[in-house]
Amino acid sequence: MKLIKLTVISAAVLASTAALAAEPVVVVDDNTAVAYEAEPVAVSYEAEAEPAYAYNADAGVVRNTTGAVVGGTKTFFQTAINPAAVSAEVGTLGYGANIAWGLNEKTELQAGWAGGDVSELFGGDFDVNDIEYDIKDADFSNPYLGVQLRPTGNWFTMGAGIIVPDNDIEVTANAKGPNYRIDNVDYNAKHTGTLSGTVEHRNKLAPYATIGFRPNITENFGLFGELGAAYMGKTNATVTSSNPDTVVGVTQVGGTEVRDPNFTGKDVAAIAQKELEGKDYLEWMPIVKVGATYRF
Incomplete structure (x- = not known):
């Protein structure tokens, strides 16, 4: 009976991790109450992509011709003044x-x-x-x-x-x-x-x-x-x-x-x-x- 209760409770916890990510989880086992804390989910962020018109400081040239010259008025202007x-x-x-x-x-x-x-x-x-x-x-x-x-x-x-x-x-x-x-x-x-x-x-x-x-x-x-x-x-x-x-x-x-x-x-x-x-x-x-x- 204890095993069935634990299985049902575990399934409920997995189904609602988003709502319970910051809240402790309480499991009742007959006369004993045990509190479990949910671990935060790791989120990975990628570095922001470098703009197409970025300059190579060593070579003094634009890395992406199409992005710099054809990409639009703003990037063309930036190329012209740099x-x-x-x-x-x-x-x-x-x-x-x-x-x-x-x-x-x-x-x-x-x-x-x-x-x-x-x-x-x-x-x-x-x-x-x-x-x-x-x-x-x-x-x-x-x-x-x-x-x-x-x-x-x-x-x-x-x-x-x-x-x-x-x-x-x-x-x-x-x-x-x-x-x-x-x-x-x-x-x-x-x-x-x-x-x-x-x-x-x-x-x-x-x-x-x-x-x-x-x-x-x-x-x-x-x-x-x-x-x-x-x-x-x-x-x-x-x-x-x-x-x-x-x-x-x-x-x-x-x-x-x-x-x-x-x-x-x-x-x-x-x-x-x-x-x-x-x-x-x-x-x-x-x-x-x-x-x-x-x-x-």
Whole structure:
């Protein structure tokens, strides 16, 4: 009889554990009353999931591209105002800086600008047929947008993107001896005067590609170097003479100087301009840059 009573009472206790979890259970056994306390039920809580737009402090990149960029206005805004890195640079495109946003652990979107007077960096001279031109000034403006990849996940990088170039290069022609020689014809330099010109590229959008390295020196600070090229396209050139109305002596190779009263300094400038445009100077602009990066 005692066994039956205990069995019935135990079943009732198991069926009502929720209601009796905090209350003691009393079991009556004929003349003896025994109180049993119910043990609390253990509840397990999992740690709150990390948000999709969380940043990796070591790599400075967004872990989940889809969650950060596509997840909604809020997460996109948070991504935009939390860049992965900022960099300062100097190179053939000029002095500049860029800001980068992490798309995933191996990919960054970059927006930057490089330019200024880079004649000292990019100065020198170049030849167009037989005329040597000195670069006197180079006023560059090169805003760009691109993607920087770390295909192997280490310091090696590959980049590609678009430049919006607005580069003006001022040049001056050097005479060889007493003459400017253009296409095997000598034009008297004294009569012609100084030949000065400007060169600019026709492309309004210039695709570029680079390879480089970006080692981290500390947790937040790093250096970088890049090599590559941008396709700037053909050039527009303008050449003027300081003596545009002066009659110029012309000498064919191996002949004597002849002065045609209808041939003046501006005519020599027009010939030089045609040759300069035909050169397509810097059609492929070399990209060489070095700089420093700070990662957030």
